[in-house]
Structure formats: structure tokens, C-alpha cells
Amino acid sequence: MARTFSIGAHTIGDDTRCYVIAEVGHNHQGSVKTCMELFKAAKDAGVQAVKLQKRHNRSLYTKAMYDKPYDNENSYGATYGAHREALEFGASEYRDLQQYCRELGVDFFATAFDFNSADFLAEIGVPAFKIASGDLKNTPLLKYVAGLGKPMIVSTGGGSLDDVKRACDVVMPLNPHLCILQCTAGYPAEWTELNLSVISTFRRMFPDSVTGFSSHDNGIAMAVAAYVLGARVIEKHFTLNRAWKGTDHAFSLEPVGMRKMVRDLDRTWQAIGDGEKRVYPSEVAPITKMGKKVVAARALAAGHVLRPEDVCLKSPGDGLPPYELENIIGAMLLQPVNADDEIAYQILKGTPELARS
Numbered sequence: 001m002a003r004t005f006s007i008g009a010h011t012i013g014d015d016t017r018c019y020v021i022a023e024v025g026h027n028h029q030g031s032v033k034t035c036m037e038l039f040k041a042a043k044d045a046g047v048q049a050v051k052l053q054k055r056h057n058r059s060l061y062t063k064a065m066y067d068k069p070y071d072n073e074n075s076y077g078a079t080y081g082a083h084r085e086a087l088e089f090g091a092s093e094y095r096d097l098q099q100y101c102r103e104l105g106v107d108f109f110a111t112a113f114d115f116n117s118a119d120f121l122a123e124i125g126v127p128a129f130k131i132a133s134g135d136l137k138n139t140p141l142l143k144y145v146a147g148l149g150k151p152m153i154v155s156t157g158g159g160s161l162d163d164v165k166r167a168c169d170v171v172m173p174l175n176p177h178l179c180i181l182q183c184t185a186g187y188p189a190e191w192t193e194l195n196l197s198v199i200s201t202f203r204r205m206f207p208d209s210v211t212g213f214s215s216h217d218n219g220i221a222m223a224v225a226a227y228v229l230g231a232r233v234i235e236k237h238f239t240l241n242r243a244w245k246g247t248d249h250a251f252s253l254e255p256v257g258m259r260k261m262v263r264d265l266d267r268t269w270q271a272i273g274d275g276e277k278r279v280y281p282s283e284v285a286p287i288t289k290m291g292k293k294v295v296a297a298r299a300l301a302a303g304h305v306l307r308p309e310d311v312c313l314k315s316p317g318d319g320l321p322p323y324e325l326e327n328i329i330g331a332m333l334l335q336p337v338n339a340d341d342e343i344a345y346q347i348l349k350g351t352p353e354l355a356r357s
Contacts, residue, residue, distance in 0.1 A: 005179050005210035005233075007151050008107045008127045010048055012179070012210055012232050018223075018265040019212075020047040021153075022238035022258060025248055026087040028052075030076065034240075035089075036100055039108075041255045042238055046262035049107035051130060051235070052097075056116035057084045074247050094124050115144055122148050130235075133157030133185045133214075139170045146175035153233065154178065155214045157185030161201070168206055179233050180206060182226070183214035188251035194222060199229040218251055220261035224268050236261065291317020294325055296337040304333045311343055320344055327351055 004013040012019045022042035028035035039050045057066065058081075066081035077083035089097070094110075101108035109126040112118040113135070121129065129145050131138075133155040145152060152175060156164050164180065171178050182198045184190075194217060202211045212233030213226035223234045237252035253261065292313040300310060306329055313322050319342040320328070331348040345351060 003208060003210055005151060005177060007049065007109075010107065014230070014232065016232060017269040018227050018231070019049065019233045020258075020262050020265065021049040021051050021233065021235040022047045023051050023214075023235050023252075024238055025051075025053045027237070027239045027244070027246060027248055027252060028087075029244065029246065030087045032089070032093050032096060035093075035097060038238060038240060039097070039101060039104060039106065041240060042258060043104045043106045045255050045258035046266070047106065047238075047258065049109065050101065050238075051108075052089070052094075052110040053113065053132075054094075054110040054117040054121055055084060055088060055113045056120070057081055057088060059116055060114045074245055091120070091124065094120075098124060098126075112141070112145060115141065118145050118148065122150075126150065128153060131155065133159065133183050136163050136167055139166065142167055142170045143174065146171045149175060151175075151177040152179070153181060153212070153235075155181045155183040155235075157183035157214065157216075161205075164202070165205070168209065172208070176208060178206075178208075179210040179212050181212040181214040181233065181235060182231070184216060187216060187247065188218050189216040191217065191222075196222065196226055196229055199226055199231050203230045216251060220253065220257055220264060223261050224264050227265055227268050228272070234261075234265065288317050289315065291315065292322050293317050293319030294322065294328065294343045295319070296339055296341045296343060299338050300333055300336065302333055302336045306331050306333065306343075306348075314340065 004011055010019055024035065024038050028038055042050050061081065068080045070077060070080040070083045075083050076086035098108055107127055109128045109130065110121055111130040111132050112121055113132065128151040131142060131145065131152060131154045135141050136154065136156055136159040152171060154167055180202050182202060184193045186193060199211050199213060210232050211230055213223065213231040214235040215223050223236065226234065237248050238258055239249045239252035239254060242249050242252060242254060292315055294311055295314050297310055297312045308329055328343060328348060328351055331351040334347050334349055
């Protein structure tokens with residue numbers, strides 16, 4: 001049975017085009033206006049979904065971490081908690097963004113980093129939940145979100161195969177609508193650590209789940225490679241300006257890059273085909289021009305019995321193909337021919353082809 005996975009109106013499976021998620025995260029810098037600009041640019045680039053990150057910061061972090069001084073070039077607050085709160089949207093912002101995405105015609109959901117955030121997202125009615133790599137081992141959260149009954153996308157950065165298996169064992173009995181993303185949790189990830197072959201491992205080990213790739217690398221080529229290996233969901237960080245303040249902008253795609261990535265993924269989907277070798281109409285003319293046919297090497301009289309030196313192979317290939325050559329040697333000409341005239345079965349006597357007819 002073919003593996004399938006649906007988000008909103010999109011069905012995702014082995015035979016479908018890639019479902020591309022523009023991970024906006026907190027690249028909106030705390031501005032709803034900027035967030036809408038990012039969503040519009042992502043939609044224009046051809047993605048199927050845009051995604052944020054939802055945190056209930058007071059319950060997510062220890063007091064020590066929340067109050068920890070956070071003084072650096074990427075900070076939006078004097079403490080880490082203040083920094084995170086400055087970037088966090090509440091219910092009214094989420095509902096405005098949700099409505100805007102309906103108007104754009106793009107799926108909108110978010111990563112739930114904690115139980116409160118999962119409840120928040122469930123209440124506003126997101127079509128799917130993302131679980132970040134940091135929660136791959138968080139079986140209580142995985143189980144809780146699975147119980148909410150919406151499709152789940154789980155990243156696997158920093159985890160072992162045992163961690164992934166454990167997560168799947170927790171989710172699947174409650175919610176079979178699961179997509180597993182190969183991910184390397186470097187920011188950005190080194191090429192040598194992407195390990196795209198894990199996509200094939202996931203497909204083999206988890207045949208009932210769709211597989212994808214969360215791409216933290218710089219560039220667009222690895223998304224195409226992942227699709228060829230079987231990834232049908234690609235998540236890529238997205239920004240309007242890689243020079244903006246914030247840790248994620250530097251390895252995010254700008255609109256031009258996202259548009260090229262989506263374009264290449266669509267071309268790859270079309271190019272993979274069904275595995276059946278066939279001749280396409282576009283091939284006929286060039287192959288005829290470059291191909292060869294059997295012709296007379298010199299003028300020959302009617303009644304002549306063909307020998308190897310009487311024939312040769314020349315372009316264009318619009319006559320008897322070269323693989324028939326051995327079948328006409330020894331046959332007799334029924335009419336005279338000149339040099340370069342085509343040799344055809346219709347002017348021969350005593351060939352296997354005529355004997356079969």
C-alpha cells in the first residue's frame with residue numbers, strides 16, 4: 001500500500017510533487033507586518049506551507065534560563081526570556097496570520113515546543129503539528145500531540161535511529177498520520193553531516209510513514225537530492241534578507257532561492273517518471289537525423305545476391321535499421337539500386353523477414 005499523508009487539501013506520497021514548507025520561525029523579528037510579507041513572498045515562490053514556532057516561554061524554560069542575561073548582536077531583550085517574549089505572537093496575531101494564509105491559499109501551522117503551545121495551536125485549528133528535533137526524545141509531548149488527531153511532522157536532528165524508532169512507536173498507535181524528517185541540527189549543517197542516505201533508511205524502516213528532509217544547509221541542491229531519495233516533504237528556513245538580525249537568517253533562503261528550489265523540485269518530480277522506457281515524440285526527429293539505415297554501397301543489378309561489401313550504414317536513420325543487417329546478407333535484389341539507395345525488405349527475396357510474412 002502506498003504511503004500517503006495529507007495536510008489541508010494536499011495529499012503527499014511517493015507519486016506526488018514535493019510539499020515545501022517555508023520555515024519562517026522567528027525571522028519575522030516580532031512584526032506581524034513583516035511576517036505577512038514573508039508569507040506572501042513564500043507563497044509567490046511556490047511553497048505549499050508556511051510555518052512559525054510557538055513557545056509558552058514561562059513554562060518552557062527554567063527560571064535560570066529565562067532570566068539569563070542575553071546581550072549579543074541577535075538579542076531582542078536583556079535576558080533570554082525577554083528576548084523570546086519579544087519574538088512571540090499571541091492569539092490575535094496568530095488568528096490574523098491564519099486568515100491571511102487562507103486568503104493567500106497556503107497552509108499555515110507551527111512547531112509546538114510545549115504542552116501549552118500544543119493546546120494553543122489546537123484551539124486555533126492548525127491543520128498539522130510540527131515537532132522540533134529537540135523534542136524527538138520528549139515522548140510525553142509526542143504522545144500528547146499525537147492524541148490531538150492532526151497530522152504530525154517530526155524532525156530527527158541530534159537523534160539516533162533508536163530515538164526515531166521510539167518516537168514512531170509512541171505516535172503511530174495513536175496517530176498514523178506521521179511524517180519523519182531527516183535533519184542535522186547544525187545551524188548551518190555541514191555537507192558531510194547531512195547524511196541524506198538516512199532518508200532511504202527511514203523509508204525502509206517506517207514503511208507506513210512519509211519521509212522528508214529538514215534542510216539546514218546553505219543552498220538548494222540538497223533538497224532535490226533528498227526528493228530523489230524519497231523525501232516528499234522539504235522544510236527550509238526562509239527570510240527576506242539574510243543580513244537581518246537573528247541567528248536563522250544567515251542559512252535561510254531568500255525569495256529567489258526559495259523560488260529556484262521549488263522550481264527544481266517540481267522539475268524533478270516531473271522528470272523522475274514511472275520507470276518505463278519509452279520513445280517520446282520529441283526524440284523522433286533528432287534520432288532519425290543521427291541514426292543510421294542500410295544503404296547500397298555501390299550500384300547493384302537486379303538479381304544480385306547481397307554480400308557484406310555491398311551494403312553500408314549511413315544517416316539519416318529513416319530506413320532499415322542496422323540491427324537488420326545480418327538478416328539481409330544472402331538475399332537477392334528484385335530491382336536494381338544505385339549507391340546510397342535504401343535497402344528495404346520489399347526489394348529483396350529470400351530473407352528471414354519475408355519468410356515469416
